[in-house]
Amino acid sequence: MEKIVIAALAALFVTSCTQTRSSSELEPIPGSITYGGQPRTKLTKSPIGSTFSHTFLDTTGNGWSETYQIQADRSLKLIARRRTVDFTLDPGGRL
Numbered sequence: 001m002e003k004i005v006i007a008a009l010a011a012l013f014v015t016s017c018t019q020t021r022s023s024s025e026l027e028p029i030p031g032s033i034t035y036g037g038q039p040r041t042k043l044t045k046s047p048i049g050s051t052f053s054h055t056f057l058d059t060t061g062n063g064w065s066e067t068y069q070i071q072a073d074r075s076l077k078l079i080a081r082r083r084t085v086d087f088t089l090d091p092g093g094r095l
Contacts, residue, residue, distance in 0.1 A: 026078045031056035032066060034076055042074040055084065 028035035033054050046052075048070055055065045063084035068076045087095055 026081055028078060029058060029064070029081075031058050031064065032078065033068060034078055038075050043070055043076075044074065046070050048072050048074075051079070 033039060051067055051069045053065055053067050055063065057063055063086065065082050065084050066078055067080040069079050071077050089095060
C-alpha cells in the first residue's frame with residue numbers, strides 16, 4: 001500500500017512540475033538550441049514541419065526538454081518546453 005501511495009504522489013509531483021507553453025510565449029533559455037540565435041548548420045535532410053526534442057540542464061541544474069519544429073526556411077521554431085524531474089532513491093529504495 002505504501003508503494004502505491006508513493007507512486008501516486010510521485011506522479012502527481014511530476015505532472016505539477018511540467019511546463020508547456022504555446023510557441024508564441026517561448027523564448028530560448030541558456031542551453032536551448034536557438035539561444036543566441038539560429039544554429040549555423042541547417043537540417044537539410046529533415047522534412048519541413050517535422051519535430052525533434054532536445055534535453056539539457058540549465059545553469060542551476062534543472063532539467064528541460066524542448067521540442068523544435070523545422071520551418072520552410074530550415075530555421076528552428078521552439079514550440080514546447082517542459083521541465084524534467086529525476087527522482088533519486090535513498091539506499092532503502094525510498095524517495
